[in-house]
Amino acid sequence: MEKFSYINATSLEQVTTLLSDSQWGDTMLIAGGTDLLAELKEYIETPKTLINLKTLPGMDGIKADASGLTIGALTTVADIARHPTIQHHYTVLAQAAGSIATPQIRNVGTLGGNLCQRPRCWYYRDEATSCLKKGGDICFAVDGLSKYHAILGGDPVYIVHPSDLAPALIALGASVKIVGPEGEKMMPLEDFFTLPAANPFRENVLQSNEIVVEVQVPPAKPNTKSFYLKAREKGAPDFALASVAAVFEMNAKTCVSASIVLGGVAPAPWRSKEAEAALTGKMIDDTVSRQAGADAVKDAQPLNDNAYKVTLTQNLVSRAAMMAVN
């Protein structure tokens, strides 16, 4: 990696000031470092300054009460996975957290870092390849090897968003708190992520001087069932070929409301309103669940090597729906 200076953060104000005084990419934030260090070592990122966020007080920890969940951005993935309230009432989130990487990475990787991690695309991660995401002319996945790439929302960059926590949190209706020079703001986590058509270089709306500090999850409704299904080639560690975060509010076998968010298939966590519509108000059975699966992928446009993801995603959505009634 290139040399950089290292600053221990003392306050959010200091962090946003340092970021404001710097160009994109020159000053970067590090918490667990499980993604960033690899990017530095591969010379994908070459910041001049790293700000260590772990010295910021009060930014880790999980608060669970009647108003829902509040999770600090520095909370580790492991702490989310093993939190009893999350396991019982926000199951999809605990399952998503538990599916990530390895115990070592879960012990240091943080919520904020997981949401802001960069794509795993093998062209993007190759220093010698100047792809569209890095300011080059083309997305190599279009004519190249695209087994692990997007089937939805890709144009013009066909990366997939690698986060497991993001689909789960969006399915739970989470909001994210962002701090910038002008203070703090809340936004639905769903709106935090962007597609390449809007910005091919970034995966979210975060400005260069902003920082994710917290995620809030509304209280779990009674009669809610939730699941995270993650298909991968290898037990661990492996990123999703496709994943489904599903939250169902049920009345016996009838789906009162459904929230279906796909991971590993689009450049952003992909909320499937089509699948939700196919389930909402319906008595879930084999036919309904299959329809939901089919509707989830009806806009899919696979590349050369990833048509299997259409079938896979469809099956995962159907399976998740059936789990709500079994």
Add this chain to the structure above:
Amino acid sequence: MASWGEASESRLIGKRIPRLSGKDKVTGKAKYTFDINKPGMLYGRILRSEIARANVVDLDLSEAEAMPGVKAVLPLIEVGRQIRYQGQEIAAVAAETDDIARDAIRRIRVDLEELPHVVTEEDAMRENAPQIRDDWVGNQSEPNVREEGDINAGFEQAAVEVEATYHTPVQTHVCLETHGHVAEWEDDENLTVWASTQGVFGVRNDLAGHFNLPANQVRVITEHMGGGFGSKFGPGVEGRTAANLARATGRPVKLMLTRKAEHLVAGNRPSMTQHVRAGATSDGRIIAYDMKGYGTGGISSGAGFQAPYVYHVPNRRAERRNVAVNVGNQRAMRAPGHPQGAFAMDSLMDELAEELGMNPLEFRRINDPSEIRQAQYTVGAQEIGWHRRNSVPGSGTGVKKRGMGVGSGQWGGGGGRGTQARVTINADGTVEAVTGTQDIGTGIRTAIAIIVAEELGLNTTDITVKVGDSAPGLPSGGSGGSQTTPSVAPVIKTAAAAAKQKLFERVAPQLGAPVEDLRVGNRTIYVVSDRTKTIKWELATGQLGMDSISEGGNWDEELRQGGVAGTQFAEVEVDTETGAIRVIKIVAVQDCGLAINRLTTESQINGGVIMGLGQALLEERFMDNLTGRMLNANLEDYKVPGTFEIPEIKSIVFDTHRKVTGVGEPPCIPTPGAIANAVYNAIGVRIRSLPITPDKILTALAEKKA
């Protein structure tokens, strides 16, 4: 005639004995080449090409040389020469720290004139492809054709025929310890190298030749090493470079390959694509076989594979070609050519059996000439519960479907001459066994201790075993071809016997008995005809004084034997909605002769099965036609089995005789075929291309449905 004696007489040989280095490895005390650090040591790094094919127009080392902390920069390619694959060496740096070395190679300026490349077989064989080898036409070698019998007559007798194309991709070795060396010059003419190698004497001789030194002035040490699988027989460019950098700087240099370089340049198992047509008679005999195939070993050749394999085919023709691509060269990889050939042949066997409406195991029994495998089929079928298998493939109910399959293999592993060893009995009763072999993780160190302890009536912990060092001047061959134990064990055995004989000669007069009547056991030498006449081990050796006994041995061919057969059964479960495959159980029945240490023999079988499972379900090198680069030169997208993938493995040591045979390679051969056949039996759709990944399962199931 020399023999290992009867099993009932063996106290240690054939028992389950934990490896002597186990504790050191678990605690981290064991030093691998990666762990060697010498005072004043520099760190070496190599700049490699990211371009698959290019002319070197200019090379400027000056900026790197001027960097503080950089002690030497050496060019590794001349201006005017051609780069022929990604990862090819351009220049090397030695610096005070690894970080400086890493920065310095980025300051080397190389001007490359990029040329059109081909990096996949398909691309290399298309019309108008760039021609990357002057000596071949169409990037393909002349075919190697082997023919026996009359295939046309054979096909006329066939009641059924199968025509299919089978493919296995390039695999890389994924040695956990990457290739590397620490080189230190004592003076201008004496070099010591710590090497992660399968052959200390091979590395010694190569480096002695490279530097034009007498062989005895180069010392190579491999105390422990982290995996080679056939890829670590010589110092390679990186080893010579480490020694060159050390010579240029007058300081020790450590140079270990990066994981990326390990994938790119440290060898690989060639690919295989074979189009085969085969026929069988109505009574279940394979009667005709016609195969055209190719593979790539990179820019070189060496992409051979076994076809047909194991089963008897009277009328056969096999035509193989090498395809050249701009990718790093192949090296031997655990049973070269066999797993590829076995996967194709065992898939074909099942397809023929199905055409005939026969149970695939019965079909094998008819066509398999090996008596040993015939017996193994019975043992393995019983252990896996073959009767539970779907009689109609894919007939299981539910989303997750189970199936069973069988595969076969064979190997040599008879060892060879060329090992020298010395067994020394000291006056204090301690014993040393020294030889120039190396323990590449297979447990030869422990096996040597077992053999000596058995012969001398001692315990393994009483024996000090010294291997992995060329300095004692007791050569042994490289550890490859499953040859180590059958090469080394007879020499150790005869050396220990000779040392024992000397000790007996010394004490026979005191015991008043002829030497032939003496025996040793439980640290006591006794007279076999009068057991009241004894002398304790230490009292006997104590009389040696300064005259410790030191004896060599010889490679007694009666103590070893080549040729092993193996068969494996697999049970799998396929999730038909996600394409995920879970291997539930593998039964590996491995012919092996005398297992010196049953525990490490089982470990070898377990390791082979796990490697075979990786080839079956996970491993594939992805080469990108657009960039000419390997896209998964890491351990994220080049996937090897982890704990979640390891099934129940039932390793059955099928010891049919009491002569030593190597089994390092054969247990990885039958696994992919057995798994592929089990997947077919589970879902009724055949995947003819490894690895069998979820995308292929889902695509095949969708095609079947359509």
